[in-house]
Amino acid sequence: MSEPYTALPADDLSRNATIVHADDPGLTHLGIGAGTYTILFSGEQTGGAYTLIEMLVPSGGPPPHRHDFEEMFYMLEGELDVTFRDEQHRIGPGQAINIPANAPHVFRVASATPARFLCLCLPSGQDEFFKLAGEVLPTRTSPPAVPSPERLSEIRGLMMANALRFKSEFLPPKA
Template sequence: MQTSFILNESEGRLPEAYNVLGMPVTLKIAGSDTQGQMSMFWAEYQKNQGPPLHLHNVDETFYITEGEFIFQTGDTRITATAGSTVFVPRNMPHAFLTISEIGKMLFMVNPTGNVEKVFEKLNEFQEMPSIAEVVRVHEELGFKIVGPPLTNE
């Protein structure tokens, strides 16, 4: 049976945030809470952090709460600041780069898919994984790395 819950800013559904390539990502709403329909995450990034260009078979929505980011969706690049919402439909290549000193966002994936599993696998690395290891983890779970992380050039 599903139950309602309230989490404070620093709380998540797991005892610790995932370490996703050196970036802390907190699971706020798990796929198991929504029968696989949605997962929600809170993340805080430092300047020049962001994932490599990738794609997956779930829709993703980002809501920026603090800072400034460059987003690439397909061939389009935009700047997103606090209050911006960025929607990325499934199977569209995308990435972002934090260009302020600190950037914070909520992001959701619909349906849940294997996003939580990818974060769990990346969290298992004790040191920063190689590009080959990142590609392997993504491919094992149906995701695809299609390019490097963004730069501010």
């Protein structure tokens, strides 16, 4: 039995089409680890539907983690090794990967050149987590400062203390 059709809601005239360029003034650029994350569309702009972030990561990647939202990467430049439920996948320019909600995963830059990719999170919220832990940078290509050991410990503590608030969980590394 099929669901009955209902009328679409009225157009929300309080929302407008938005066009951005990753180098536009006014966008938020954040230093997270060795990478620079540019928030192209925030949850505030999309009514909480999604967040779109351009990530420029020269090396490394986050610790193993999982979260209760869908996450997709679309590769623009470079390559990533993405480990998803203990299966490793290499993705490069023109390829995309979807990480289902709650699935354990991790990524590492696999190329000699920085990886540049789009990260789409549905629903939004990851942008706010990154704002909490990130260092504001002047441009999307500005490298973050190398933090002192004390600052690195402070950032890790901040992220760990707020992970559940943002529906994320950091996992122990595989032996």
